[in-house]
Amino acid sequence: MPDWSYHPLKKLLLDKINPKTSREFLHKSMSTIASTPGGRGLIGFLGHMKPPREFEKEIYHTRFPSPIGLSGHIDPNLSGIKAFQELGFGFVEIGPIVLNEPKNQIKPRRENSHILFSNHQEKVPLKLAIKKLTSLNIRIPVFAKIDAQVKRNEWDIIVQHLTPFVDAFVGTSEQIISYVEESLICLERSFYVSFSADEMNEKKSEIGTLIQHTSIGGIVIEAPRRIEGSYWHEVANANERLAKLVKQVKDLHPELTIITSGGVETPEEACALVGVGADLLMLTDGYVKAGPGLPKRIHERLLYEKAQPIKNPNWYWSFLFGLSILIGGIIALYIAFTSIVLPYDESFIGLSKADIFQINPLILSFMSHDRIALAGTMISGGILYIQLARHGIKYNMHWAKIAFHSAAIVGFLGIFLFIGFGYFDWLHGLFWLFLLPIYYFSFREGKRVTGTPSSIHGKNDRAWQYGLYGQLMFITLGFLILAGGIVISTIGASKVFVPTDLSFLCMSPQMLDSISDNLIPLIAHDRAGFGSALVSVGLLVLMLSLWGFRKGEQWVWNTLAVGALPAFIAGIGTHIYIGYTTFIHLLPVYFLVILYVFGLVLSYPFLKRK
Template sequence: MPDWSYHPLKKLILNKLSPKTSREFIHKSMSTIASIPGGRNLIEFLGHMKAPQELQKEIQYSGFPSPIGLSGHLDPNLSGLNAFQVLGFGFIEIGPIVVKKPKIESEPKIENSQILFSNYHEKVPLKQVIKKLTTLNMQIPILAKIDTQVTRNEWDIIVQHLTPFVDGFIGTSEQINSFVANNAVCLEHSFYVSISTKDMNNIELNTRKLLRHPSIGGFVINAPRQTEDSYWYESGYANECLAKIVKEVKELSPEIIVITSGGVETPEEARTLVHAGADLLILTDGYVKAGPGLPKRIHERLLYEKIRPIETQNWFWSFLFGLSILIGGIIALYFAFTSVILPYDESFIGLTRTNILQVNPLILSFMSHDRMALAGTMISGGILYIQLARHGIKNDMHWTRIAFHSAAIVGFIGIFLFIGFGYFDWLHGLFWLILLPIYHFSYKEGKKITGAPFSSHGKNDRVWQYGLYGQLLFIMLGFMILVGGIVISTIGVSKVFVSTDLSFLCMTPQMLDHISNNLIPVIAHDRAGFGSALISVGLLVLMISLWGFRKGERWIWNTLCLGALPAFIAGIGTHIYIGYTTFIHLLPVYFLVILYLLGLVLSYPFLKQK
């Protein structure tokens, strides 16, 4: 559930449910998807959330793919555990863990858009933790937070049973002093001391006292809280307070591991804590407010501090590939406006252009409309490929390489649709033969493109929210173009015509077949070719919209704006040109144009902002 789907759904449905109901719905839904075959690949395709290698860390002999973790308060039932490890998190906190589930528990609630956690918050029993962890293949570290009310005996039981499954434990300073100091079992594990900002009044004294224990791995500093009756919520100044304390602790003991819990709702706030010296960050209610894309956006903000754009020399062949498709589309458009059919078409059909005009002039008009639409789609595809090469592959953006080659391979496979009715277009075949070596070199140079995306965007402002709705509309646009291409290709290799086509032609398939047995195969080949081109362009628009939306990425807006115009102009213009203007036939195109225009308007401030 990326941000572009989370926020509309949250506004329309989730905010109207109880916090627990909406929480469990989201977590269980995502975990179910992550559990089915191909589910994790689907999540990665939709969100591209995998943490970049540049942010990997090794702490206490455990590898953390990312410094960003999730608080146990947000998933006390462990229902989303399977999904979180594919949403970009580098580790997960579970708990508070108890031996037996308490009789009194209170769910969180929302007041004035603020999440309130109960002092009697939900806790997870040890048996449930063990059952969950034994059935899951966790690939990221887990930190187990032990409840503050457990006894010495319960502490030992929890530590002994969870040792094989977790990478560290979190407890209070009182628990560490009482249960860990002289316990031989505990000395073998890493413990992190959970402390509040109030406990850090005498930072130097507390730090030196706790670091005397050899099993202490570091501190978990919790964001300052405010209380209302029996509920609490994070203070508005949490980020500033945490940054100040982290900096002071690091100045006293630079080698100590410091983990912050809370105080992060935006990428900029995460950057502030990292710059102050925090080694790991645990997200709390800020994750709920900002959306599941927050870890990804934090990664991109942190990477912005580490790397700068690197222009590679490995984009010439990719640019040439797109340019070739663009030129091919222009040539196809020229023939569609002039002769429509070529000599080898006439030879296969057994009729000349003049003969067909004498039988029914609308037949050539109909063939012209398919070929114009194909040409416009090819020109759009060429623009999209060129833009991906010039601005993405040239600047070492790995996601652009995936989008480029996925669509190109699908386009090459589409050549087999041309012969679905027994007609092979030699000009198309020659065109693909020319493209094939160009694409071969493009694919080879693309192997060197490995860069992760980065961004300076740090705030959850209104411009970003409008951008999410614009992104959603473009994703819908790309998906519907893709589906439309599949439908048209299927029709092209099966029944060829829809009812409105036959109404325009004023002829039945039998009548066309009577004119020439080879007339319908030529028309079918045009349809299938157009559908195949739509599939490639739909994939490009979809992947650019899914993976390319970042603040100030002006070229993304320009690409979507310019790239769609030839296809839309050809798609609508050709129907007006030949007089085939049946409303129901053009309704899908009208709807796509509306999505396109609204998407451009809503995403303009976000993408075009410098």
């Protein structure tokens, strides 16, 4: 559930149903996907949310992949815990834990733009917590928050039963001090004392006493809240007030581990807390408002604050690979507009160009339209490869390398479609042989490309919101081009023609076979090759749109704007050129153009404006 799908769904559906229903729908759906074979890979493909290695840290013998965690407020039923570790979180809080399930659980409710949480937060019974923790393969640290109303004897039971499955416990100062001082067993886990913002102003003097206990790992400071009856929500300036509290405490106790809970809705707000000394951050309702991509965007903003990207000196072979495909496409376009068929084509079918023209001139026009479309697609692919090399691989972007080589390998495999009907195009074969050594060196130079992108994006402003819809347009565009390429390749390798093709030719397959047994295999070779090229370009557009959208990345907008034009102009122009303008046949292309235009318009403020 990346942001580009979450926000349209949130606006159309989730905001119109009660918070608990929408919460469970999302969490159970994501966990179901994460539990299915290949599900984790799909989540990673769609979101690319794995935390960068730069953010790994160890606190009290617990390794955190990221300082960004998720508060127990968001998932009290533990229905989404399996999916959260795939969304870039470095740890997760569960709770508040109680010994026995309460008779009534008060649900959160929505009021205007706020999610209102009950003052009596939904509880997690110990039995449910153990069931979830034992049945799921959880690979990130787990904090267990114990309910403030749990009695001393119940604390013993809860801690003893959860110790094998969690990495730390969170509770009130009274609970933890009592347990730590009276416990007769060796404490194997760290304990974190939770304070509300109001309590911090009153109990700052207690912190010095607390940190003298070796089992107390640090404190959790909750963002300031506004109480409305029996519900609460964070105040408007929660981040600013929380940052001041963290700074005050950190100035007094520099070595104290401080975890914040809430007060973060944007990457900028997370940077503010990290900047004043917060060691770990837990997201609350800001995560609901901002979307599942918030951890990833925080990581990218924190990286931007740390250092600028390092250039990779080895990117020229990748650039040359894209340039070769671009030039190959231009040559193919020239041939398609002039001779159409080459001497070895004529030798294969046993007919000259003049012979074919005398039999039915529309056959040459039809072949020309496939070859022009292939050439336009190659030119588009070459532009996309060049841009990924110049702006992605050159700047050590791992995602750009994956996009580049995934599409290239699929393109090389497409040569097998050319010979599916027993016809090997020597020109294509020589072109691939020329490309192979270039690609080999390109692949070698890409092995050291392991960098993670950074971003200046700080606020969830209107430009970002429009950009999400623009990103959705381009992701849909890439997916449909990919699907179209698969369909065209399948048709080219099987029945070759669609009904509108035969209507344009005014001939049946049997009639074409009667002209030459090898005429349909030649046409099939063109069609399958065009489909293979579309698959590669579809993958490039899809992965560039999935992984490259960041504030101010002008090259991404330029690449999509310029890179798609040759394919669209060739695809529509060739049909007009030969008179094959059947509306239903061109309808998919018209739809793709609409997606392309809307994508450019909506993403312009986010990608192009500095």
